[in-house]
Amino acid sequence: MAMAAIATLSLSLHAAEKTFRLKLAETWGPNTPILGDATKNMAKLANEMSNGRLQIRIDSANKHKAPLGIFDMVKSGQYDLGHSSSYYWKGKVPNTLYFSSMPFGMMTTEQYAWFYRGGGMELMQEVYAPHNLLSFPGGNSDIQMGGWFKKEIKSIDDLQGLKMRIPGFAGEVFAKVGAKPTNIAPGELFTSLERGTIDALEWVGPAFDLRMGFQKIAPFYYTAWHEPGSETQFLVNKKTWDKLPADLQIILETAFRVAAFDMYVQAIDANANSWSSMLAEYPDIKVRDFPPEVLSTMRLATEQLLEEQASQDPLARKIIESQANYLQKVRGWTDISTKAYLNNN
Amino acid sequence: MAMAAIATLSLSLHAAEKTFRLKLAETWGPNTPILGDATKNMAKLANEMSNGRLQIRIDSANKHKAPLGIFDMVKSGQYDLGHSSSYYWKGKVPNTLYFSSMPFGMMTTEQYAWFYRGGGMELMQEVYAPHNLLSFPGGNSDIQMGGWFKKEIKSIDDLQGLKMRIPGFAGEVFAKVGAKPTNIAPGELFTSLERGTIDALEWVGPAFDLRMGFQKIAPFYYTAWHEPGSETQFLVNKKTWDKLPADLQIILETAFRVAAFDMYVQAIDANANSWSSMLAEYPDIKVRDFPPEVLSTMRLATEQLLEEQASQDPLARKIIESQANYLQKVRGWTDISTKAYLNNN
Numbered sequence: 291m292a293m294a295a296i297a298t299l300s301l302s303l304h305a306a307e308k309t310f311r312l313k314l315a316e317t318w319g320p321n322t323p324i325l326g327d328a329t330k331n332m333a334k335l336a337n338e339m340s341n342g343r344l345q346i347r348i349d350s351a352n353k354h355k356a357p358l359g360i361f362d363m364v365k366s367g368q369y370d371l372g373h374s375s376s377y378y379w380k381g382k383v384p385n386t387l388y389f390s391s392m393p394f395g396m397m398t399t400e401q402y403a404w405f406y407r408g409g410g411m412e413l414m415q416e417v418y419a420p421h422n423l424l425s426f427p428g429g430n431s432d433i434q435m436g437g438w439f440k441k442e443i444k445s446i447d448d449l450q451g452l453k454m455r456i457p458g459f460a461g462e463v464f465a466k467v468g469a470k471p472t473n474i475a476p477g478e479l480f481t482s483l484e485r486g487t488i489d490a491l492e493w494v495g496p497a498f499d500l501r502m503g504f505q506k507i508a509p510f511y512y513t514a515w516h517e518p519g520s521e522t523q524f525l526v527n528k529k530t531w532d533k534l535p536a537d538l539q540i541i542l543e544t545a546f547r548v549a550a551f552d553m554y555v556q557a558i559d560a561n562a563n564s565w566s567s568m569l570a571e572y573p574d575i576k577v578r579d580f581p582p583e584v585l586s587t588m589r590l591a592t593e594q595l596l597e598e599q600a601s602q603d604p605l606a607r608k609i610i611e612s613q614a615n616y617l618q619k620v621r622g623w624t625d626i627s628t629k630a631y632l633n634n635n
Numbered sequence: 636m637a638m639a640a641i642a643t644l645s646l647s648l649h650a651a652e653k654t655f656r657l658k659l660a661e662t663w664g665p666n667t668p669i670l671g672d673a674t675k676n677m678a679k680l681a682n683e684m685s686n687g688r689l690q691i692r693i694d695s696a697n698k699h700k701a702p703l704g705i706f707d708m709v710k711s712g713q714y715d716l717g718h719s720s721s722y723y724w725k726g727k728v729p730n731t732l733y734f735s736s737m738p739f740g741m742m743t744t745e746q747y748a749w750f751y752r753g754g755g756m757e758l759m760q761e762v763y764a765p766h767n768l769l770s771f772p773g774g775n776s777d778i779q780m781g782g783w784f785k786k787e788i789k790s791i792d793d794l795q796g797l798k799m800r801i802p803g804f805a806g807e808v809f810a811k812v813g814a815k816p817t818n819i820a821p822g823e824l825f826t827s828l829e830r831g832t833i834d835a836l837e838w839v840g841p842a843f844d845l846r847m848g849f850q851k852i853a854p855f856y857y858t859a860w861h862e863p864g865s866e867t868q869f870l871v872n873k874k875t876w877d878k879l880p881a882d883l884q885i886i887l888e889t890a891f892r893v894a895a896f897d898m899y900v901q902a903i904d905a906n907a908n909s910w911s912s913m914l915a916e917y918p919d920i921k922v923r924d925f926p927p928e929v930l931s932t933m934r935l936a937t938e939q940l941l942e943e944q945a946s947q948d949p950l951a952r953k954i955i956e957s958q959a960n961y962l963q964k965v966r967g968w969t970d971i972s973t974k975a976y977l978n979n980n
Contacts, residue, residue: 339684339889341882394980397973399744399903406897407904433972496968513975537686541886544684548889551896552751558744559752561972562965569967577971579979620907621980622914623841626922627778627906628742629977630858632969634924635739 310534311345314371315364317357317378320350324497324556325522328429329373332524332549339541346371361386364525365421372525373428376414377458384599385417388609389425391434391517393460393592395613398430398519398554400620408616413609424531426546428522429553432561436512436580437492438483438504443512443580446587455479455491459595460516466591467584483507492516496568497560505572513579515588522553655879656690659716660709662702662723665695669842669901670867673774674718677869677894684886691716706731709870710766717870718773721759722803729944730762733954734770736779736862738805738937740958743775743864743899745965750866753961758954769876771891773867774898777906781857781925782837783828783849788857788925791932800824800836804940805861811936812929828852837861841913842905850917858924860933867898 314333318325333346349369351357360372361379376389389410396404404410405427418425437456443449450468461471474482474491482488484507491508493499505511524546531539568575580588600607659678663670678691694714696702705717706724721734734755741749749755750772763770782801788794795813806816819827819836827833829852836853838844850856869891876884913920925933945952 335885335889338885339882397976399900402900403903403907406900433976435972495972511971513971513979515976515979518976537684540680540683544680544889544893547896548892551892555744555747555751558748558965558968562748562968565968565971566964577975579975582979585979619911620903623903623907623910624977626856626858626910627780627840628973630922630924631742631778631860631863632974632977634858634860634927634930635966 307343309343309345310538311347312370312530314346314348314373315354315356315360315369316348316350316373317360317375318350318373319357320352322350324431324553324560325373325429326350327556328522328549328553331552332373332545335548336542336545339545340538344538344541360525361421361423364527365423367527367529370527370530372523374523374525375428375520376425376523380458383417383421385603385606385609387459387599388606388613389414389417389521389523391520392613393463393516394589395518396617396620397624398432398521400617400624401519401521402427402430403620404613404616408620409612410616413612416605417609418525419528422528424526424528426524426526426543427550428524428546429550430522430557431494431498431520432554432557433495433514434492434517434520435495435499436515437490438499438508439490439510439512439578440483440508441489442510442576442578443584445581446584449584452490453488455482455488456516460492462595463516463588463591466595467587480504480507494520495557495561496564497557500564500568505568505575509574510576510578513577515580515585522550524550652688654688654690655883656692657715657875659691659693659718660699660701660705660714661693661695661718662705662720663695663718665697667695669776669898669905670718670774671695672901673867673894673898676897677718677890680893681887681890684890685883689883689886705870706766706768709872710768712872712874715872715875717868719868719870720773720865721770721868725803728762728766730948730951730954732804732944733951733958734759734762734866734868736865737958738808738861739934740863741962741965742969743777743866745962745969746864746866747772747775748965749958749961753965754957755961758957761950762954763870764873767873769871769873771869771871771888772895773869773891774895775867775902776839776843776865777899777902778840778859779837779862779865780840780844781860782835783844783853784835784855784857784923785828785853786834787855787921787923788929790926791929794929797835798833800827800833801861805837807940808861808933808936811940812932825849825852839865840902840906841909842902845909845913850913850920854919854921856920856922858922860925860930867895869895 316329329348336344358378360374363369364372376386379386414425452469454469454471455474456464456471457473464471479491480503483491596610600610661674674693681689703723705719708714709717721731724731759770797814799814799816800819801809801816802818809816825848828836941955945955
């Protein structure tokens with residue numbers, strides 16, 4: 291074997307075997323169930339499929355101290371990857387709002403169809419590209435419940451002045467119909483509800499709610515309206531992405547996709563288990579739908595807020611219309627399939 | 636560099652770069668939409684993630700001439716991989732029935748939760764292992780409609796003697812309630828329905844039904860009961876699997892998983908589009924639910940048939956009970972989340 295050949299062989303071996311060490315920052319605290327499992331599953335899968343060439347270190351919020359700084363830290367390159375939720379960046383980049391879950395919007399599988407088949411992925415990249423970022427679906431927490439209420443909501447009057455922990459866009463909708471939305475740190479939620487600082491709160495769904503104990507002090511559990519399929523996100527620094535060879539790009543993208551799907555499946559299973567436990571332990575929980583009048587008022591408020599956003603920004607209008615059109619089409623099918631099946635069984 | 640080192644280097648390069656050429660047989664004809672896309676997507680993804688080390692050749696039914704011979708051809712090693720549906724093997728291995736979709740059973744996402752979190756994968760491998768096979772979910776065609784009927788079904792009397800194309804286990808249920816199930820080749824379905832050889836038929840859902848034209852001659856389109864989430868399967872010859880290095884095993888398994896998820900997402904999108912087109916072109920289609928009396932009679936017949944199977948085989952009982960228990964738990968959650976949301980919107 292000639293020395294030149296050896297040199298070439300050695301070089302190509304080196305390129306094929308080069309290890310990429312990436313750093314990921316997640317919004318969640320260490321070992322957060324479901325959300326934190328998604329990042330661990332992703333890193334493990336990327337490592338195994340790349341035969342060790344992708345090494346991903348995960349820093350949780352206790353390490354980087356900036357749970358809502360993921361966007362900036364990945365944009366700047368301080369971290370290569372992030373795991374968070376798109377709607378957290380609404381104050382910074384308003385159009386990021388649309389890629390988590392919208393009130394009265396698509397459910398999880400409908401929204402996946404929009405992302406992958408209805409133009410959603412392209413619109414998401416259009417929003418993130420100017421910030422040196424790529425964004426991918428990061429796993430779904432399943433339908434979120436409407437929250438825990440101390441008193442039953444019988445009409446829109448019962449919402450007037452009601453103090454509720456409900457942050458973000460859903461909070462704006464709630465304010466528009468006369469309630470008083472607020473945000474409170476997770477560790478203070480139970481006490482705030484117990485002492486009457488708030489009258490109601492929304493958290494996630496049974497899997498996340500059970501350990502919080504809200505059912506002990508606010509027995510009315512309202513069904514979903516504001517987050518029918520909350521998707522998290524994987525963020526990637528574009529310069530990091532461009533440095534990866536093609537096979538590692540596709541391995542990483544696939545690891546995101548499988549981890550996202552697995553998180554959704556895990557959330558369904560965890561919600562089913564937790565709801566079953568809740569019902570057994572706390573038979574006094576009262577599941578309620580908001581009355582039709584309340585729902586139609588909140589829906590109108592949602593549409594008005596969206597129209598305000600659309601009128602200020604052509605890209606916002608494009609996204610809002612894409613979602614509305616896709617929802618109308620896919621819900622037509624959901625109604626004669628899923629809805630009919632569930633109502634007949 | 637010593638010669639021994641060069642030899643080692645050369646050897647490890649060779650092992651890392653070894654190409655595995657696998658042959659896959661699919662039940663479907665060439666270029667079948669959705670089903671055939673799943674195998675192509677899987678092969679492309681496995682190739683890209685392995686940097687070309689996994690080369691998968693796909694033979695459609697026109698090539699191997701044995702659409703319902705996939706189980707045998709993969710078991711014997713004539714093919715390394717297969718793409719088909721588990722319930723096709725019921726006549727050969729009765730317990731394969733339970734891994735596609737069951738009447739009055741779990742919907743797609745509920746069933747994925749059972750597969751991946753509720754013990755379903757383990758039970759499926761227990762059924763396939765004695766046949767030198769591994770089986771993985773292969774993509775879902777979404778909820779299947781109850782079928783096209785020339786006349787409305789108003790009571791169980793209307794099913795007596797009704798000639799319907801409905802094969803497999805659902806056909807057995809239909810027979811038990813007094814109808815006359817039959818199977819007819821796809822190419823003869825339209826003519827059989829037109830000429831009255833059959834009174835009704837079930838096919839898949841809007842995405843597959845639209846081009847068949849049944850809506851022109853049988854205007855009653857019944858909602859789902861018999862296949863609420865039809866899963867296909869990837870089959871793998873166990874000896875082929877054991878020969879693959881660990882990273883290619885995980886790449887192949889991941890490619891199955893992503894292709895399966897993508898097929899489900901594609902089916903949702905295609906059903907939504909096709910249903911929207913159907914409604915616009917054929918406004919006389921009448922969507923109907925079977926009356927409660929008919930549904931409860933068919934449900935009872937299903938339970939009786941399952942009890943017969945369980946009483947003959949402990950493994951059948953284990954699977955049937957696992958599914959029933961998981962369904963009860965997960966449906967409790969689906970009812971307060973998905974069902975409530977759809978009924979409120």
